[in-house]
Amino acid sequence: MKLSMLGEDALVAALTRGLPAGRDVRVGAGDDCAVIGGRRDVWWRLLKTDAVVEGVHFLPTEKPARVGWKALCRAISDIAAMGGIPEHALVTIAICAEWDERWVRGLYEGLRRAARKFGVSIVGGETSRSPGTAFVSVALAGRVERVRCLTRSGGKPGDFLYVTGQLGGSRAAKHLDFTPRLAEARWLAENFRPHAMMDISDGLAADLPRLAAASRCGFELWEGKVPCTPGCATAAALGDGEDFELLFAAPPRIARSLDREWPLRFRKLPLTRIGVLTRRGGGKPISTRGHDHFA
Amino acid sequence: MKLSMLGEDALVAALTRGLPAGRDVRVGAGDDCAVIGGRRDVWWRLLKTDAVVEGVHFLPTEKPARVGWKALCRAISDIAAMGGIPEHALVTIAICAEWDERWVRGLYEGLRRAARKFGVSIVGGETSRSPGTAFVSVALAGRVERVRCLTRSGGKPGDFLYVTGQLGGSRAAKHLDFTPRLAEARWLAENFRPHAMMDISDGLAADLPRLAAASRCGFELWEGKVPCTPGCATAAALGDGEDFELLFAAPPRIARSLDREWPLRFRKLPLTRIGVLTRRGGGKPISTRGHDHFA
Known part of the structure; x- marks a missing residue:
């Protein structure tokens, strides 16, 4: 079946059923972030990836600094949604070799600005050529106190x-x-x-x-x-x-x-x-x- | 300047100069993985992202399970190169809505196989539409004992x-x-x-x-x-x-x-x-x- 017929939620449900997961995985696929840690640990670790895609999340005519800001802030928003503190980001870019380096520099300007504002360290990443569409994917690690971790699944009737x-x-x-x-x-x-x-x-x-x-x-x-x-x-x-x-x-x-x-x-x-x-x-x-x- | 003229190493050097980095960042951009931890911690954390891009790292005619295997194993190879143990992976996919869901299922089959073989938990990810090129990015977190962490920078003349x-x-x-x-x-x-x-x-x-x-x-x-x-x-x-x-x-x-x-x-x-x-x-x-x- 074409993905456009199946829809995103059905696809994700099918893919994430029975994924290999260790005993330290408190929350796996399906929430805003993955949550890792021991049952009694004071701090739990949060992991998130998110991508922005040319033509879907931004246009090639946008200022690249705004694209960089958005790419990092989307992932920060997910860490926030768990009640957490964002810490370390990695940035993966795939981009056409004929694009100008200034676009990538501009992108990093936006990434840096968001990182400084929200206390995030940019600790690495990867650049690759893309034959067409440009992609920017951000992986973000953070932490949250076990007792403050907020998931999607704790709601109760009457809330x-x-x-x-x-x-x-x-x-x-x-x-x-x-x-x-x-x-x-x-x-x-x-x-x-x-x-x-x-x-x-x-x-x-x-x-x-x-x-x-x-x-x-x-x-x-x-x-x-x-x-x-x-x-x-x-x-x-x-x-x-x-x-x-x-x-x-x-x-x-x-x-x-x-x-x-x-x-x-x-x-x-x-x-x-x-x-x-x-x-x-x-x-x-x-x-x-x-x-x-x-x- | 076009990226094809500038080259990858010069681009990465320009981008990673002066990135915001906290005091717990032991190794930032430029090595196989980022290394996070206190100077005296027994264990340090490793973070890595890596992407495979259609037309660059794989062809659309490849068996998707092989693409999934490669996507995860590339990142495992980077964790290994630090002397580390891979632990938790997140998978970001951008793919054309007209592709068949079976391609994504096949991709996950390869991802699962690699995850099981090398003891990795797949803890989440993100799926997005791409208007053209397909893109699979893997973020992988792991750990290494401080005293066993191997970087690129410790070599000495005569080694x-x-x-x-x-x-x-x-x-x-x-x-x-x-x-x-x-x-x-x-x-x-x-x-x-x-x-x-x-x-x-x-x-x-x-x-x-x-x-x-x-x-x-x-x-x-x-x-x-x-x-x-x-x-x-x-x-x-x-x-x-x-x-x-x-x-x-x-x-x-x-x-x-x-x-x-x-x-x-x-x-x-x-x-x-x-x-x-x-x-x-x-x-x-x-x-x-x-x-x-x-x-």
Whole structure:
């Protein structure tokens, strides 16, 4: 079957079934990051790779520094979504030999800028020729305290669902300049320990069902409450993707103090309750579909 | 300047100058792996990424399982070259949506086979659409005891240079089925601690000068001694690349016992002395050029 027919989630499910995994693998394929460590270790290690592809995630006419920024910040956003601290990045580039070196230098300028801003060391990488399409893949290692590690799978029926920021319109505007919610995610992990968290990369309509499924819950999304980027309709906020905002599930007992403390700590970034987790099979479907990489 | 004019080594040197790096980065860009850890830690962490690109490292007509094997084994070879133990891999794929899912399943079959054989856990990855060229990138994390970590930079004038196996002809034949020299490299690290080691991926003519330069040495290569794959001339053995054999520098005091013990431990894989490290500026140039990814 063609990949475009099968769809991304079905493909990933088929590929990741029964992968070889050692006893130190706490979370394998299927969450924002892999989590490695002993059951009683204080710190667990986080591993993530992510790629940006010419013609899919950026155009060859974009400023290369913005492409570099995006390539690293996508992976930082995934480490943040686990409540973690990003540490060491490796960069793999495949690019046409006829491209100008200035493009690669520009790319590294963006990578360096993001690395400095978020405390990441760039420790290596690989360059290769590509006969056509240009690719930039970033591998990022980080760490998180065992007791603060936030996965997609810890949500419980009755948890409120929250998103940071505003959703939609990213592909047309900010997707190359977004700020990963690292400070916000660490603050949540340190102070509130949500039950489950992830970042929104394929749109709320694709990602919320993933969080709910990983938590063996259903969900009820209050579509009218979803915070939309000015100029965006709700369908765009649900389906556009590349928002890189946080989506998390927090139990009612912490929701009240969270609602009070968030605006004191993060004045400029809204936090919005957008629904609840329900029992499995409960809730109702979303009106829009999210982004599928192969559709 | 076009990348094809600049060349790979000059590009990498320009890009990696002054990268942001934390205090725990023992070895950054420029060696086979990045090395992370405290100065007195017992274990150091190794990080590596490596990519295979359609039309450069494999053809779309190849069996995908062989491509998957190669993609993971390339990175295992780099961990081995540091004297290390590979542990956790992440796989990033970008592929045309019109390709058949069976290709990706086949790719994963090869990845799983290599992972099982060499004790690696596949802990995640990412799939993305590519508008053209297919691309498979592997990130691999591993570990090595601090006292056994072998870099490119520890060679000293007077060290003998050794290679495992036979060189040349790989691109035409075995490059998709090679065996990374993991057992051999660990045995060397545990029993003989060579001064410097790397794997040969771009051909001895490109890689030996890199090891010598990292060690601030010159070198004398005995071209007549270079072990050639049957049917290969010396020029091919020096220049073809994709050998994934080990190249290392060992002081004369251990060379005699190494020469005696190697064939007892590894009956089927030859080990050959091919030259010496000299003072910087000493030695003589190689008659052939190695592989440059952008040439």
